[in-house]
Amino acid sequence: MATGSFATSGADLELVGIQKRFPGFTAIEHLDLVIPAGSFFALLGPSGCGKTTTLRLVAGLEDPTRGSILIGGEDVTHRKPFQRPVNTVFQSYALFPHMTVLENVAFGLRRRKMAKPLELAQEALELVELEHLASRKPTQLSGGQQQRVALARAVVNRPALLLLDEPLGALDLKLRRQMQLELKSIQEEVGLTFLHVTHDQEEAMTMADTVAVMNKGRIEQLGAPEDLYELPHTAFVANFLGQSNLFTGPVLEATSHAIAVEVAGTRVLVPKARARKHSGEVTVGIRPEKLRLLTEAPPTTAGVNTLGPGTVTDVSFSGVSTQYQVDVPGADSVTVFAQNLDFGPVVTPGTEVWVSWKVDHGFGLEDSASEEAKFAPELDTATIAVQAKRDLAAELEVS
Amino acid sequence: MAFAAFATGTAKEQAPRRKSRIALLLLLPGILYMMLFFLVPLVSLVMTSLQAPVEFGDIGEYETAFRWENYVVAISTYGEHILRSFGYALMATIFALLFSYPLAYFIGVKARPWPLLQKLMLVMVIAPFFISFLLRTLAWKSLLSDEGFLVSSLKALSLMAPDAHFTGTGAAVVFGLTYNFIPFMTLPLYANLERLDTRLVEAGGDLYARPATTFFKVTVPLSMPGIVSGVLLTFIPAAGDYINASPQFLGGPSTAMIGNVIESNFLVTNNYPAAASLSIILMAVILVMVVVYIKRSGTEDLL
Numbered sequence A: 001m002a003t004g005s006f007a008t009s010g011a012d013l014e015l016v017g018i019q020k021r022f023p024g025f026t027a028i029e030h031l032d033l034v035i036p037a038g039s040f041f042a043l044l045g046p047s048g049c050g051k052t053t054t055l056r057l058v059a060g061l062e063d064p065t066r067g068s069i070l071i072g073g074e075d076v077t078h079r080k081p082f083q084r085p086v087n088t089v090f091q092s093y094a095l096f097p098h099m100t101v102l103e104n105v106a107f108g109l110r111r112r113k114m115a116k117p118l119e120l121a122q123e124a125l126e127l128v129e130l131e132h133l134a135s136r137k138p139t140q141l142s143g144g145q146q147q148r149v150a151l152a153r154a155v156v157n158r159p160a161l162l163l164l165d166e167p168l169g170a171l172d173l174k175l176r177r178q179m180q181l182e183l184k185s186i187q188e189e190v191g192l193t194f195l196h197v198t199h200d201q202e203e204a205m206t207m208a209d210t211v212a213v214m215n216k217g218r219i220e221q222l223g224a225p226e227d228l229y230e231l232p233h234t235a236f237v238a239n240f241l242g243q244s245n246l247f248t249g250p251v252l253e254a255t256s257h258a259i260a261v262e263v264a265g266t267r268v269l270v271p272k273a274r275a276r277k278h279s280g281e282v283t284v285g286i287r288p289e290k291l292r293l294l295t296e297a298p299p300t301t302a303g304v305n306t307l308g309p310g311t312v313t314d315v316s317f318s319g320v321s322t323q324y325q326v327d328v329p330g331a332d333s334v335t336v337f338a339q340n341l342d343f344g345p346v347v348t349p350g351t352e353v354w355v356s357w358k359v360d361h362g363f364g365l366e367d368s369a370s371e372e373a374k375f376a377p378e379l380d381t382a383t384i385a386v387q388a389k390r391d392l393a394a395e396l397e398v399s
Numbered sequence B: 001m002a003f004a005a006f007a008t009g010t011a012k013e014q015a016p017r018r019k020s021r022i023a024l025l026l027l028l029p030g031i032l033y034m035m036l037f038f039l040v041p042l043v044s045l046v047m048t049s050l051q052a053p054v055e056f057g058d059i060g061e062y063e064t065a066f067r068w069e070n071y072v073v074a075i076s077t078y079g080e081h082i083l084r085s086f087g088y089a090l091m092a093t094i095f096a097l098l099f100s101y102p103l104a105y106f107i108g109v110k111a112r113p114w115p116l117l118q119k120l121m122l123v124m125v126i127a128p129f130f131i132s133f134l135l136r137t138l139a140w141k142s143l144l145s146d147e148g149f150l151v152s153s154l155k156a157l158s159l160m161a162p163d164a165h166f167t168g169t170g171a172a173v174v175f176g177l178t179y180n181f182i183p184f185m186t187l188p189l190y191a192n193l194e195r196l197d198t199r200l201v202e203a204g205g206d207l208y209a210r211p212a213t214t215f216f217k218v219t220v221p222l223s224m225p226g227i228v229s230g231v232l233l234t235f236i237p238a239a240g241d242y243i244n245a246s247p248q249f250l251g252g253p254s255t256a257m258i259g260n261v262i263e264s265n266f267l268v269t270n271n272y273p274a275a276a277s278l279s280i281i282l283m284a285v286i287l288v289m290v291v292v293y294i295k296r297s298g299t300e301d302l303l
Helices: A050-057 A100-112 A117-129 A143-155 A173-190 A201-205 A224-229 A235-240 A381-396 B012-015 B023-047 B069-110 B115-131 B132-146 B147-154 B170-193 B200-204 B210-223 B224-240 B258-267 B270-296
Strands: A012-024 A025-035 A040-044 A065-073 A086-090 A160-163 A192-199 A209-214 A218-223 A247-254 A260-261 A266-271 A281-285 A292-294 A304-317 A321-327 A331-338 A354-360
Touching: A012 A050, A012 B023, A025 A050, A040 A050, A050 A065, A050 A086, A086 A143, A100 A117, A100 A143, A100 B012, A117 A143, A117 A381, A117 B170, A143 A160, A143 A173, A143 B200, A173 A201, A173 B115, A192 A201, A201 A224, A201 A235, A209 A354, A218 A224, A218 B200, A235 A247, A235 A281, A235 B210, A247 A266, A260 A281, A266 A304, A281 B170, A292 A331, A304 A331, A321 A354, B023 B270, B069 B115, B069 B224, B069 B258, B069 B270, B115 B170, B132 B147, B132 B170, B132 B258, B170 B224, B200 B210, B224 B258, B224 B270
Parallel strands: A040 A192, A040 A209, A086 A160, A160 A192
Antiparallel strands: A012 A025, A012 A065, A209 A218, A247 A260, A247 A281, A260 A266, A292 A354, A304 A321, A304 A354, A321 A331
16 A cells, blocks of 8 residues: 555456355355546445455455455455555444544544655545544444544545445435535545445436445446436346336247237237347336226237236325326236326225336346245345334334 | 442443432442451551550550551561562562463453363363362462472572572462462453453454464454453452462561561551551552553543
8 A cells, every 4th residue: 555645546446256255144255346546436235245255355354265355456365454555435434432523533544654644634524524623532322423524534535436335325315415426526526436335226316327236145236327217237236226017828829020928918018128038928117106097998000019908906196296006917916107298196905906117118037036036036126225214113112 | 350340331321310218228238348357447447556555564565646657667668578578479470461361362252162171271260269278278288398309409500509498489479379360460451351252353354464463453352351450350459469478388487478468467466557558559559550550541430
């Protein structure tokens, strides 16, 4: 580690054939990953998917069982954490309780023998708007404040690679937005490489240039947030990143530009370019907001898929939009998000409806929805949130 | 961590304002006990220390007086013993700390993945307590005696002069004190290090600190309460110890500590005022040293 100076730019991070086994389980099966310098990369996945382990491997806090780690083209696999040009914002903040906030932030600067560490630390605290708390001890701060100190303590070192382990988890929504922008602007200003680990799909999508969705120690899909959302490759990605309606059926016919899948006795078309599999049983998906709810059977139109009739089982109004659950015989429950363009809900539970969508909006997956059950479905974001809410309610009831 | 229980502040804030008779009633046995077995003996000791010999009386006959010169005489006569006591105790405390810290760190931090090993090692630290303090010290005396295996081997190898001894020297006394008080150092250190948040150690490494720097900047300051407790629990009894330095055990005529002097004044020469004033001096010096030490190490919470 060079002392006395900051990294002038971010560095590439390259993981080659990484495997990490712990006694009793494999955290990472096989991981190849290149993160170009200056990018904001998010590893997204449920808890236990191996994303934090990946981060710890890069930081040098764990040794890979196999494979190598390169930062800026240099092999750092066998370097100790203090020798790597990397800083981490820990999920637990890991602030030193015996030092003031200012000394915490100056810690890395002092170790690298930077000139004027306290002034630089003070500037970093101004960045996170905590300069007035510089002389406090970390235990005297709230969770959100501690998190911002942890952020300042890492960012102040201008590392070539900044690792963020769920860094904004404890912040309230407003501060979170602010910090997201702040982080993004720091990243763009200095051109540092950010590796951000999170289970919050919204955070990953709004902040990162590239998102990798991880599941069970593997990267399921990697790409720009829009691409991942518009064209998920697997059932896990389709359901972890936003919601999806998935239907499985045999391929009836394949033309040069589309495949036809039988769903609930209806032909559903998917563009060939948007389908990963073109024969056998195929799972097709459609995002709930791309669906249209119709109260009359629509005439058959080219370029539009229609399912129905089905019965509305649930209507929930959420201000901006209304969510409908439609029970279509043979195709499970279909979720529809309808924007409240004119007024609120247009149908009531029990109404007979049809749903339709443009063929171009559908996508075909490489695995099936039934396989998806094996991917610990209890760990998707929505369920984690529901579980957290339940836990909180239980806790409040007890006290 | 015996001292942590007395942490100030919170208890005061949470105390109910209403005076409770039950609380007084519950405190009564404690108060009576302290009066009877601490305050009364203390006052009696102070009074004894100021007594004057009865004119033309027998040896050991004293009457109540205010002879503060007893203190001057005690210090001028036994100043060397007082200094030696604190010197030995200080050395023993430092050796015990140097020995105990790695041991406690291993049991409390490194051995965390193996709870069985942790328990086994703790038992090994505590096990010597099952045997009497005197017996253990006597055992060391015979082990380290001139006829013992160790000394005779060293002499055979010419690593020790043929007429040299180990028992009866200051080194033997410091060794004995160190050995006897190591558990008092190890246990509070272990209790503290066992709760050490290793994520902070990781953070130190992440922030470019070498392992040694992380140790001195993070681990040691975090374990300061354990160090303070251990040092106090070792230093205070070691300074007043009279077993190890006694010629019957590991000491010799030139190693007498203040405890030995008090013992001989009380029990051999029957010079009660001198013994009492030495006891008071010992207590006062320890009290001052402890207060200064705690203030300087920044753990006032312990007081």
